[in-house]
Amino acid sequence: MSDLLEIRNRIDAIDGQILDLFKERMSCAAEVAEYKRDTGKPVYDAARERDNIQRAADRAGAGLEHYAAVLESLLMEASRDAQYRRLGKSSAAATTVAAALASQPPYFPERAFVACQGVEGAYQQLAVDRLFKRANIAYFETFDAVFSAVERGIVKFGVLPIENSTAGSVNHVFDLMMQHDFHIVRTCRLKIDHNLLAKPGQRKEDVHIIYSHQQAISQCADYISTFPDVRVHVTENTAMAARMVAESDRDDVAALASAACADLYGLEVLERSVQDLQNNYTRFACISRDLTIYPGADRSTLMIETKHEPGALYKVLARFYALDINLVKLESRPIPEREFDFMFYFDVDCPAAAPEFQTLMNSLSDVCEEFRYLGSYTEVL
Ligand SMILES: C=C(O[C@@H]1C=C(C(=O)O)C=C[C@H]1O)C(=O)O
Known part of the structure; x- marks a missing residue:
């Protein structure tokens, strides 16, 4: 058997040769770049790369x-x-980012006209209060209507929930992102405490119907299972659930909603913080039609469609890895009316003004079918 040290010495020598050849290869690439500068030929040549890979595999x-x-x-x-x-x-996306950075406003606005889904007391409203000092809120019935109000310029901003630490992504919002034109300008993270609310005097033992939004129901699944005989009714949002309880003439109904809803709708808190995991957070996105990058933006969201072939996602991930850019979220959603084609949403942790972000914007189109830059922003904790 050979001595380990001796084999490792051979490996080191081979690595040295590989590295010398790598440097030589890279200086050839620099010559190719100059040729491409003179001739206007694009950097990426898919056919040549395919041939090279095939040749390497055969050899x-x-x-x-x-x-x-x-x-x-x-x-x-x-x-x-x-x-x-x-x-x-500079690709179109990189130019867009550079232009937005060049016309950066000095700070995020304190006052604004904001759209959100639901009614007063919904968690989205609490998120709006976290994002803006003073906001005029226009309530809409659906998430789709919030996107449309922003897209049509009826309001400057919209606030939508995107993910929860217990129940996961708000799929419906991610699906709507494919259908609308918008940018993310800020996100915030809110601790969510669900409470069991009922009309004054109502006893927990008599509750037979619980109203709430699907997300809150998922986040309180264990708690709900402790009720021996209860039916669950899904509502558009938690504040609507509280309002339905307040307006109901039954005496066996309760809602899972914020404590703020108890005051708003004249209800009593029968039990506090009933979510299954106490560390329950929801992330909200603040969207706007125009792309504005406010100071301190150190996160960005990209929507990427890859080819339907082995290694397609790997190639995108390799781009992030090559540029030492950390991923903080990866979500995939099926593309409507296409069989098992997926849209990937990436949240990357990288200042928008960093050179590696510019390089990313310049080179992503080589490794995916299509990509859309949704914006760079700060997350408010
Ligand atoms: C070096 C080139 O540019 C790119 C890189 C390649 C490589 O490193 O081998 C091949 C094709 C191009 O996508 C080239 O065009 O030859």
Whole structure:
């Protein structure tokens, strides 16, 4: 058996040779970049890359072809990245981001006209109060109507829930994102405490119907299962549930909603903080029609459609990895009327003004079918 140290010495020598060749390859890429600058040829050449991968796999032979193909892709990824940097080429998305950064307002507005779904006392309203010092709120019945009000310029901002730490993403909102034109300008995280609310004098033992929004019902599933005989009614939002209880002439109904709703609708809190996990947070997005990047924006959201083939998502993730950009959320939603094609939503942790973000914006289109930049923002905790 060979001595481990001796084998490792051989590996080190091979790595040295590979690195010298890598540097040589990269300087060829720099020459290619200059040729492309003169001729206006695009950096990415899909046919050439396909041939290179095929050749590498064939040459590596049985058992190694997959590794060789991945290695060749990584080499070309690095070479493309260096070419983009050298040429300082700006894609439409990178130009949009640069223009938004150049016309950055000094601060996020304190007052605004804001759309949200539901009625007074809904968690969205609490989120609006967290995001703005003084907001005039226009309530709409559906999330779709909030998107439309922003898109049509009826209001400057809209506030929508996007994910909960217990129940997961608000799928309906993610699905609507595909249908509307908007930008995310800020997000906030709110601790959510659900309470069992009923009319004054009502006893918990007599409750047979519980009204609430689907998300609150999911977040209180264990609690609801402790009621021996109860029916659950889904409502548009938690504040509507509280209002239905207040307006009901039955004496066996209760709602799961915020404590603020108890005061608003003249109800009593029968039990406080009944969510299954005490650490229950919801993230809300503040959207606007125009792209504005406010100071301090260090997160961005991208909508990406990949090819329906092996490794498609991997190639996108490799871009983030190559640029040392951390992902804070990845969500996938089926694209309507397409069989098993998915839209991916990425939240990345990277200042909008950082050079690596510019490089990302310049090179993403090489690795996906389509992408849409939804904005860069700060998350308010
Ligand atoms: C270097 C080139 O640019 C890109 C990178 C490639 C590579 O590193 O081999 C191949 C094709 C292009 O997408 C080239 O066009 O040859």
